[in-house]
């Protein structure tokens with residue numbers, strides 16, 4: 001199971017990379033523009049920081065097949081390995097997913113709102129499928145659709161990996177991990193909500209107070 005961060009904020013990536021096991025970083029045009037930095041700066045920061053085995057994902061912006069394919073090639077050439085192009089599953093995008101896979105590029109099919117769209121992208125060879133869980137919840141049960149997708153892929157023995165995305169709550173992430181999702185990409189705010197619990201901090205203060213009261217120090221041994 002791969003746990004990725006859905007952000008271009010390099011400071012939060014560095015902080016979380018120390019705390020948890022980060023398999024990679026996903027971005028999209030909104031995330032990059034929200035950083036307030038030039039795209040070249042964001043690319044440089046991410047490529048410099050991430051370890052070679054950590055995956056990196058950038059999305060195409062063009063809407064024509066020719067433009068998308070050019071961008072796909074450029075994105076996948078940013079690092080020697082583990083760099084994937086995110087391609088929305090529009091008609092142009094579906095066409096480009098096929099072409100990019102024929103060239104051996106790493107592809108994540110994105111902006112997925114249904115299990116059917118995802119399945120067809122998988123049949124075109126996409127390595128990763130990114131259903132937008134929270135956005136799908138505006139049209140029904142997003143988590144249930146992703147579970148359905150997992151079942152479709154397994155039944156048909158199609159080996160694309162589902163990277164569930166667009167999370168707004170820990171419950172959405174939790175339910176998919178518990179159900180055996182292949183990968184998730186989670187924004188930092190939701191990761192911190194998963195990680196932090198006020199009870200843990202209180203417990204640690206309680207242990208510490210008991211220790212210093214009995215032994216007059218704050219470390220295990222003198």
Ligand code: E4P
Pocket residue numbers: 006026027028030110130132134135165166167185
């Ligand atoms: C990730 O790859 C997607 O682009 C992202 O999770 C979409 O998230 P949003 O629905 O918060 O825009």
